[in-house]
Amino acid sequence: MNCKDFESMVHEMVSGRAADKTKQLEALEHAGQCLWCALRFDEETRLTENLQALAKALHVQRAPARVEEALVEAFRERTRRANRPLFGFAGKRLWHRLSWGLAFAAIVAVTVIIVLGNRKTGAPLLQHRQPDSGAQAAAKGPAETASLDEWANEGTTDFIPLGTCDDSECLDDAVLVHVALPAEALLDFGLPINNDWVAGESVEAEVVIGGEGVPSAIRFVD
């Protein structure tokens, strides 16, 4: 053992981290013969004692009780929100149906944004149907008039709450989105479906989406 070897392991030796007992004995033997290494050993021992004293003095330090109170309250709130049913009665099945409906709604929303953007620039891409007056409707051909009548008489169900909103805050910044759902979604809400319904056919609905992005109510459009 020389001074360089001693130096490389002295702090581990005094901190009790040196694993090799043989090397430790060699190092102590070396310190017995080398003044500089003996001083280094004393120096490191004193430093370790001071560090241990500091650690002991700081050991009583804890975060104040108010931190625990705030965290437990936050945990409670988080758990309460997590346990809140996403849909009060329709269950997860409806969520799956709504998810692709919402995807469709997103496409509609993007389209609307594009259209509105183009309106501002004065270059409309899409022509929108506007409710005509009786005279204008009468002036149109039979097929087109029937279509307008259908649009004018468009019926809807009442809004059906989804059980995700128990205070008015969740309706802050709410938006209404138009979605398409599989017709069987009507059954989830106890609504009848037509006998001539074909599997895969969709129905239209409007969903109220709260500010946090959670659907809170739905109504079906006839």
Add this chain to the structure above:
Amino acid sequence: MAELIELRDEQLLKMMRDGDEDAFATLYRRRQGGIYRFVLEMSGSTALAEDVTQEVFMALIRESRGYDPSRGSLAAYLLGMARHHAVRLLKRDRTYVSIAEGTRDGENALPFSSEDPQWAMSRQQSIEAVQQAILSLPEHYREAVVLCDLNEMSYEDTASVLGCSVGTVRSRLHRGRALLLQKLAGGKKAEAGRKAIDPSGCLA
């Protein structure tokens, strides 16, 4: 609650994920002290230590699935988060209270025995000198000294917290302690004194 104390951190975390408030409280009480002290030792600021402790556990509440057991213990994971938050906050505002400033109004005064006031006072002063010296270390060395020497963490756990190799931890600790000795002995003057007794021939 008594049985919860016997459970491992990972078991408490799992229960916490399932909404068990007592499991969360047990985990918090077990680990908050280490996190609080780590930040206090790193920054010298009780306010910062309090903020970081709160942020770490808030993050655990929000993202309890972010912990990967294969990458180390939960304690190391939480200390890693504390380190991240502390470094960010320290960089954001460098106006944290030093121990010297804190002790002026008694904020960070260390507790000491009153058996022998003179001895206790002298002890208190040397402890504070060590604490000041630690606070003046460059961050990398300070982290190694705080985790290994003050918190008695293994090299492996320290490496996990710092995101470096065990070899790096060893060399940082070695260098950090050498700097501490220099600072405690009065810097360059002491270093010159040490060189005077350095038997350089012996290093060959």
